[in-house]
Amino acid sequence: MLTIWGRASSSNVMKLLFLCEELGLPFERLDAGGSFGRTNEPDYLAMNPMARVPTIVEEDGFSLWESNSILRYLVARHAPGSPLHPADPRTRAGIEKWMDWQLGHLNAPMTTILFTLYRTPEPERDRAALARAEAETATLWGVVEAALEGRDWLGGNALSLAEIALAPYLHRWLNFPITRPEMPRLKALHGRLMIRPGFARHVAVPIT
Known part of the structure; x- marks a missing residue:
């Protein structure tokens, strides 16, 4: 299952949650950033050296940060060529x-x-x-x-x-x-x- 690190109140996290619903993609969201902290801890920095949210982690350990890059990646992986991000x-x-x-x-x-x-x-x-x-x-x-x-x-x-x-x-x-x-x-x-x-x-x- 896809893991999304980031607090629900973050606009950049909201984008990803919206997209996952559109794709029917199961995910687990873990609080991080803001009052939740975590982003400056060594294990988080190993995933995202910018110490920001969101960060995604897939089951095989692949991680990615930068919200709009994550949007593109998720469509390319789970719905290539869809109207969300067409091939044309x-x-x-x-x-x-x-x-x-x-x-x-x-x-x-x-x-x-x-x-x-x-x-x-x-x-x-x-x-x-x-x-x-x-x-x-x-x-x-x-x-x-x-x-x-x-x-x-x-x-x-x-x-x-x-x-x-x-x-x-x-x-x-x-x-x-x-x-x-x-x-x-x-x-x-x-x-x-x-x-x-x-x-x-x-x-x-x-x-x-």
Whole structure:
């Protein structure tokens, strides 16, 4: 059975749990990271020298870290060529573009909002940094809103790794206690994701 190391509240762990549900892939999740610790212990560092979550370990001892790389690997291993990560080079590149965009552009300002509002005592919050992050994320989500014009999914005609990689961030963006522009296509995408059991179970959870 696949072992997933990482706390359930981690957006990067949520992605993997969502995908495993889509693939019907059995897994065991072990708490690590945040208040659970473990990531700086020697046995964990032997699997993942970055001391972050998630890390996966297969029954034969193979381990892998970096959440979006794990997403690609799991589909290649268990559902090669599926709509989640199609074989067609252009369709696949279109999906991977959003996965890279999430890492390179969206992650930082979304993390600023999360840590400011949920993990920093109110007297210590940097309101200026929060305002900048809110403005930046609004612009970034506007790119996704525009890309959804005339289509239900970012990566083709079905759910793909593009949506799975963005899923935790989309749910948080629409539920953060902030003022944000109306983006009806994003809300509709969220609604389509809500009917997926893996999203409802592992992603659409209270923000902590």
